[in-house]
Structure formats: structure tokens, C-alpha cells
Amino acid sequence: MTAKPRDPNRVIIFDTTLRDGEQSPGCSMTQPEKLRVARALAELGVDVIEAGFPAASRGDWEAVREIARTVRGPVIAGLARCNREDIDKAWSAVCEAARPRLHVFLATSAIHREHKLNMAKEQIIHTAVEGVKYARSLCDDVEFSPEDASRTELEFLREVVEAAIDAGATTINVPDTVGYTVPEEFHEVFDYLLKNVRGAERATFSVHCHNDLGMAVANSLAAVRAGARQVECTINGIGERAGNASLEELVMAIKTREALLGVHTGIDTRRLFPTSRLLSSITGMAIPRNKAVVGENAFAHESGIHQHGMLKHHSTYEIMRPEDVGLTRSHLVLGKHSGRAALRDRIKELGFELSDAELARVFEDFKALADKKKELFDGDLEALVLKAEFAESGPWHLESLHAVSDSAGAAMARVGLRHGDGRLLSQESGGDGPVDAAFKAVEAATGVEVTLRKFEVHSVSMGEDAQGEAVVTVEHNGRSYRGSSVTTDIVESGVRAFLEVVNRIESTRASAERIEKRNAEAADTATTP
Ligand code: KIV
Ligand code: ZN
Numbered sequence: 001m002t003a004k005p006r007d008p009n010r011v012i013i014f015d016t017t018l019r020d021g022e023q024s025p026g027c028s029m030t031q032p033e034k035l036r037v038a039r040a041l042a043e044l045g046v047d048v049i050e051a052g053f054p055a056a057s058r059g060d061w062e063a064v065r066e067i068a069r070t071v072r073g074p075v076i077a078g079l080a081r082c083n084r085e086d087i088d089k090a091w092s093a094v095c096e097a098a099r100p101r102l103h104v105f106l107a108t109s110a111i112h113r114e115h116k117l118n119m120a121k122e123q124i125i126h127t128a129v130e131g132v133k134y135a136r137s138l139c140d141d142v143e144f145s146p147e148d149a150s151r152t153e154l155e156f157l158r159e160v161v162e163a164a165i166d167a168g169a170t171t172i173n174v175p176d177t178v179g180y181t182v183p184e185e186f187h188e189v190f191d192y193l194l195k196n197v198r199g200a201e202r203a204t205f206s207v208h209c210h211n212d213l214g215m216a217v218a219n220s221l222a223a224v225r226a227g228a229r230q231v232e233c234t235i236n237g238i239g240e241r242a243g244n245a246s247l248e249e250l251v252m253a254i255k256t257r258e259a260l261l262g263v264h265t266g267i268d269t270r271r272l273f274p275t276s277r278l279l280s281s282i283t284g285m286a287i288p289r290n291k292a293v294v295g296e297n298a299f300a301h302e303s304g305i306h307q308h309g310m311l312k313h314h315s316t317y318e319i320m321r322p323e324d325v326g327l328t329r330s331h332l333v334l335g336k337h338s339g340r341a342a343l344r345d346r347i348k349e350l351g352f353e354l355s356d357a358e359l360a361r362v363f364e365d366f367k368a369l370a371d372k373k374k375e376l377f378d379g380d381l382e383a384l385v386l387k388a389e390f391a392e393s394g395p396w397h398l399e400s401l402h403a404v405s406d407s408a409g410a411a412m413a414r415v416g417l418r419h420g421d422g423r424l425l426s427q428e429s430g431g432d433g434p435v436d437a438a439f440k441a442v443e444a445a446t447g448v449e450v451t452l453r454k455f456e457v458h459s460v461s462m463g464e465d466a467q468g469e470a471v472v473t474v475e476h477n478g479r480s481y482r483g484s485s486v487t488t489d490i491v492e493s494g495v496r497a498f499l500e501v502v503n504r505i506e507s508t509r510a511s512a513e514r515i516e517k518r519n520a521e522a523a524d525t526a527t528t529p
Contacts, residue, residue: 009263011254012230013247014048014206015041017279018067019079020244021234022052025480026454026473027283030504034063035070040278041235042073043351044271046247048230050103053079054093055086061093068097075141077101082131091138102135103173104128105145108152108160121156128160129167136168143171145208150176154189158196165199171230172203176219179212179242183222190226206230209245211237216245221253224263235279236287236294248272248293248325256319273326274351281386284471284484286458293325326351334381336370343381350378352385372488373467379460380467383486394503395420396446403434403491413438415495417445435494442495448502450474450481457490472497476505 018034021027029037041049051068054061068076076097078090082104094100106128113119128144135142144164149157161172174193176186194200207223209216220231237246251267258264276294280287289296299322309316334342340363347354354362365384370376400416414428415438427445431437435455443449454473459466469486470493483500487493
């Protein structure tokens with residue numbers, strides 16, 4: 001089954017947050033986090049979720065398979081290079097989806113043919129055709145992408161696309177892989193392909209833009225105006241280098257200018273803001289204040305003239321209503337006297353569905369926090385919910401923390417850590433400030449040494465007693481790990497975030513050991529007569 005819509009003006013939203021987005025530095029996610037994002041994307045109403053690149057790693061394969069098995073609604077796509085091994089891996093990961101898709105790609109530009117693939121034009125066509133045919137032998141829904149299409153000779157691009165459609169591709173995705181094109185040029189490319197590719201009517205044409213020159217959304221819309229009916233994008237525009245086209249900007253541009261563009265999407269736009277916040281909390285990648293549609297300032301009016309206009313009529317300075325993107329005007333929520341039902345209602349409005357057990361946990365944390373803070377805001381509630389969902393997993397738990405520093409720069413910290421096997425370790429260390437001292441104490445206690453790459457703190461809500469979210473990014477054995485935590489004390493937030501990183505490293509090590517053991521056992525069985 002293909003995702004080709006019967007309505008010719010309906011634009012398919014293909015979300016690649018979990019593949020192209022997750023690929024970008026600082027945005028890697030654990031499997032439970034990917035599942036949470038996939039569920040949120042389904043609630044948002046995206047048509048296709050590209051869940052990952054299964055051949056990239058065992059972890060990627062497992063995450064894609066879990067999403068394919070459990071997330072219902074959207075088509076679930078897995079990416080593969082044009083070779084049987086990759087395609088088999090992608091198929092084994094997505095085959096249990098209600099609506100699976102295989103997405104195969106091969107670079108076509110002269111630069112990639114010469115410097116990356118060392119392949120002649122004929123070989124490119126042959127490999128693309130073989131890949132698409134093989135994918136079609138497994139799955140009815142096959143997308144083909146000529147990577148670096150925007151820098152490919154137009155006539156050759158037409159030939160490759162034609163061959164891919166003849167081989168059975170149901171979607172043709174035309175990527176601006178390096179963010180090089182401009183709207184007028186990309187409009188011409190799509191116009192040319194749609195008019196000149198033999199069999200173009202048998203496939204849906206798709207656009208995939210990167211944001212290197214800040215034109216990913218504009219280029220995607222130009223392609224839509226020329227007839228593309230699938231747009232590939234990511235939440236908050238995360239992705240390789242400067243990112244991919246931002247889903248929320250594209251969707252709101254299409255909605256706001258529907259009369260001009262003549263197309264629409266199936267997205268529930270009121271889910272845009274909660275989904276954007278969810279991704280930002282999970283990845284630790286902050287949303288710039290002035291980011292279109294979902295930035296903190298997107299609906300803030302500062303100048304007197306603007307405020308005056310807004311008081312007379314909101315349409316004077318607002319082209320979209322904040323509630324249309326899921327932003328409520330009043331942020332002040334609950335206090336210590338609020339009950340469980342009020343908490344459940346507000347959490348639901350923020351876009352989270354909790355089980356009774358999860359709600360009970362969040363309610364307990366909520367009461368504890370309400371004792372420390374006078375007023376609780378949406379940001380506080382989101383942080384509590386995410387903490388309940390992604391509670392520290394791993395062997396180490398923080399039992400106690402004592403940190404002091406003086407104005408001369410001396411600092412000391414003592415941490416008490418409980419291991420899952422029952423051991424309680426206490427460690428003291430000096431450092432360059434209380435946070436650094438506490439991190440060193442944690443390293444000494446756990447034996448896990450890391451290189452600190454980034455430590456950021458920002459407030460998740462308003463007021464003097466606002467909670468601080470700490471995000472820690474480190475490197476360990478050539479891999480990057482990230483942890484985050486929210487409390488009212490920023491040193492404690494930092495230490496909890498650091499401990500999350502240490503736990504992730506320990507979990508990765510334990511699962512690598514498990515896989516190695518399994519492989520060794522399998523090799524033993526294979527050589528046993
Ligand atoms: O940017 C790109 O070319 C891609 C392809 C794999 C579609 O991400
Ligand atoms: Zn891409």
C-alpha cells in the first residue's frame with residue numbers, strides 16, 4: 001500500500017526527526033526516547049515516520065523495529081543504501097508495521113559519483129534499479145532518493161528518476177542534500193521532472209531540503225508549488241549541519257497561506273508546540289527564543305505600537321493564533337492546593353497521556369515541588385512528566401550531595417551514591433567551582449571518566465524560584481552522551497544530569513557486553529558439529 005493521497009491537494013508530511021534529525025550531533029536519543037517521539041508524531045498526525053537507518057547500528061535497528069511494531073497510524077519507513085544487505089536489514093526492522101515503507105537512496109551528482117562512489121553514470125542507474133527492484137520484491141511501498149539531486153545534471157536526474165519509477169518506486173524524493181539550491185531554481189527542477197519524466201504520474205514526488213543557506217522551508221514550498229506532494233521535514237528543524245526543513249514552519253506556512261498555495265496537510269496544528277517542547281526536552285537542544293512558530297517570542301509583542309494594535313484586534317500584528325499551534329496564553333497553572341484531577345487535566349492539555357501509576361508518581365513529585373515553589377508553570381509540569389517517563393535508568397542513584405565554594409575560587413563537593421547492587425559510596429573532591437568538584441567526585445566514585453564537552457543551565461519556568469534544567473554533554477570512548485535534569489537547585493541539577501550520563505555509559509557498556517556474549521555463543525554453536 002502506498003501513502004499516495006487521493007486528494008491531489010493534500011501534502012504528505014514525512015517526518016525524519018528520528019533519522020536525519022537524530023543523525024545530527026547532540027541529538028541522539030535512546031530507544032525509549034525515540035518511541036516517545038514516534039508516539040507524539042503519530043498524535044501530531046504526520047503521514048510517514050522515518051524511524052531510522054537500520055543498517056547503521058544494532059541500536060538503530062532495534063528502535064526502528066520497536067516503532068514499527070507498536071506505533072499505529074503513520075506509515076513507518078526505514079532508510080537503506082542501494083544494496084541487498086542494507087535493504088534486508090531495513091525490511092526486517094519495518095516489516096511488522098501496519099504500513100511499512102522502504103526508502104532507498106543513492107547519490108547521483110558528478111561530485112558524489114567521482115569522489116565518493118567512484119561510479120560511472122550507467123553504474124548508478126544499474127545500482128538504483130537493482131536496489132528499487134529488490135526493495136519492491138519485499139515491500140509495496142518503496143521510496144527512492146537520488147542523493148545530492150540539486151547538484152545533479154538535470155538530464156541525468158530525469159533518467160535516474162525514470163528508471164527508478166520503471167523499477168517500481170512509488171515515491172520519488174528529490175533532496176537538496178547540501179542546502180545549495182534557491183526557491184526559483186528548485187521550482188524549475190520539479191517543474192521539469194514532473195513534465196518530462198516518463199511515468200511521473202505513477203509516483204508521488206517528494207522534496208527533502210537542508211538548511212545550510214537558511215532556505216530549506218522556502219525551497220520545500222517552491223517544490224510544492226511546482227507539484228511535489230510529499231515534504232520531508234523534522235521537528236524544530238533538527239538535522240545534519242544547519243538542519244532540515246522545519247515541520248512546524250512548513251505546516252503553518254501551508255495553513256496560513258492555504259488560499260495562495262492551494263494545498264493542505266493532515267496535521268493537528270495544536271500539537272505542534274507540545275511536540276516541539278517534547279523533542280527539545282529529550283534532546284537537550286534548546287529552541288531559539290525567536291524561532292518561527294514555536295519560539296518563546298513567536299507570539300510576544302513588545303513595542304507599544306504593536307501592543308496597542310493587538311488590544312484593538314489581534315489580526316493587526318498576528319497572522320496565526322497562538323492556540324492554533326498549541327500555545328496557551330496563560331502559563332500559570334497550579335499550586336500546592338491543587339488536586340490530582342486538576343493535575344491530570346493540565347498534563348493532558350500539555351499533550352501527555354499518563355497511566356494511573358505514572359500520574360501517581362508525578363503527583364507525588366508535584367506536591368514535593370509545590371512545597372518548594374510558590375507557583376508551578378507548564379514548564380515545571382513538563383519537566384516532572386518527562387522525569388517520570390525517563391526516570392534514571394542505570395545502576396547509580398544520588399543519595400546525598402554537599403557542595404561548597406568561596407569567592408577565592410576554592411570548591412569542594414562530597415557525593416553519596418547508591419549502586420543497584422546495594423553498595424553506598426561516598427567520595428569527596430575539589431574542583432574549579434562546586435559543579436566541577438561534584439562531577440569529579442562522581443567520576444572518582446563510579447570509575448567512569450569522561451571529557452566534558454558542554455554544560456548548560458536554563459530555567460524551565462518563571463519566577464525567582466524557577467527550576468533550573470541542566471544539560472550535560474560528554475565524550476567517552478569516542479561517543480557522545482547527554483543527560484539532563486531539572487530541580488530547584490542548579491548544582492544538584494548538574495550532578496543528576498552528570499549521573500544520567502554515567503548511567504547511560506554503564507548501560508551501553510552492559511548491552512555491548514551482552515551482544516558480544518550472544519555473538520560468541522552463536523559462533524560456538526555454529527562451529528559445534
Ligand atoms: O539529505 C539527503 O540527501 C538525505 C537522503 C538520504 C534522503 O537525507
Ligand atoms: Zn537529508
